Amino acid sequence: MSSIHGGNIYEGFSYANYPCDIAGWGGDSAAFGELIAGVRPGLIIEVGSWKGASAITMADALKAGGLDGKILCIDTWLGALEFRLDQSDPERFKALDCRHGYPQVYFQFLANVCHSGHQDRIVPFPIDSAAAALWLLSHGVSADLIYIDGSHEEEAVYQDLLDYSAVLRPGGILFGDDWEWSGVRAAVERFAREERLPITRCHDKWVLSN
Numbered sequence: 001m002s003s004i005h006g007g008n009i010y011e012g013f014s015y016a017n018y019p020c021d022i023a024g025w026g027g028d029s030a031a032f033g034e035l036i037a038g039v040r041p042g043l044i045i046e047v048g049s050w051k052g053a054s055a056i057t058m059a060d061a062l063k064a065g066g067l068d069g070k071i072l073c074i075d076t077w078l079g080a081l082e083f084r085l086d087q088s089d090p091e092r093f094k095a096l097d098c099r100h101g102y103p104q105v106y107f108q109f110l111a112n113v114c115h116s117g118h119q120d121r122i123v124p125f126p127i128d129s130a131a132a133a134l135w136l137l138s139h140g141v142s143a144d145l146i147y148i149d150g151s152h153e154e155e156a157v158y159q160d161l162l163d164y165s166a167v168l169r170p171g172g173i174l175f176g177d178d179w180e181w182s183g184v185r186a187a188v189e190r191f192a193r194e195e196r197l198p199i200t201r202c203h204d205k206w207v208l209s210n
């Protein structure tokens with residue numbers, strides 16, 4: 001927390017102003033608990049956190065397993081292409097909660113973490129995934145488990161896979177959401193083929209182990 005933010009970002013945040021709203025996609029999957037029980041991670045990195053559903057599920061699993069692991073949540077909290085395609089979409093464009101044209105959904109994420117009591121486990125890093133990967137590499141950070149759920153566009157997902165496989169510790173697990181999105185599937189299949197890695201499934205998630 002302090003190496004990214006220089007202090008405790010939860011301090012003084014009035015989360016009562018934001019009622020708990022953990023709407024998201026694929027955040028309650030049984031895969032999180034199973035993978036966490038198997039890997040027993042010290043550090044989990046999540047690329048794409050939105051309102052925190054998956055991060056909170058993972059924090060619950062760490063706590064339930066008596067593990068002291070932390071979760072670094074990387075997101076711009078600006079949405080992605082699909083959040084900008086339909087201004088009437090209550091789950092995406094409207095949920096960005098734009099004020100004067102700029103999304104405020106980060107504060108809902110922060111409040112959800114506080115409502116769930118996981119301020120000691122979850123650290124947000126509001127930056128794009130490529131820059132975050134460079135920051136992590138330059139600071140010698142490696143993670144045991146990395147969840148990819150940011151962009152759904154093929155080239156961007158492929159770049160996330162390249163960037164975050166470099167951040168994964170040897171023997172760690174890279175997994176992700178949205179196999180049914182053609183861009184995600186094409187990127188995962190391309191990366192797996194090039195790296196000669198098997199693609200397996202854990203419930204609704206795709207999994208790559210190195």
Ligand SMILES: C[S@@+](CC[C@H](N)C(=O)[O-])C[C@H]1O[C@@H](n2cnc3c(N)ncnc32)[C@H](O)[C@@H]1O
Binds near residue numbers: 053
């Ligand atoms: C599908 S949502 C994540 C859902 C979340 N895991 C959940 O449990 O509900 C995708 C998120 O990725 C973020 N995102 C998309 N592209 C990104 C990028 N290049 N860098 C950082 N965040 C990105 C968006 O802001 C959005 O919050």
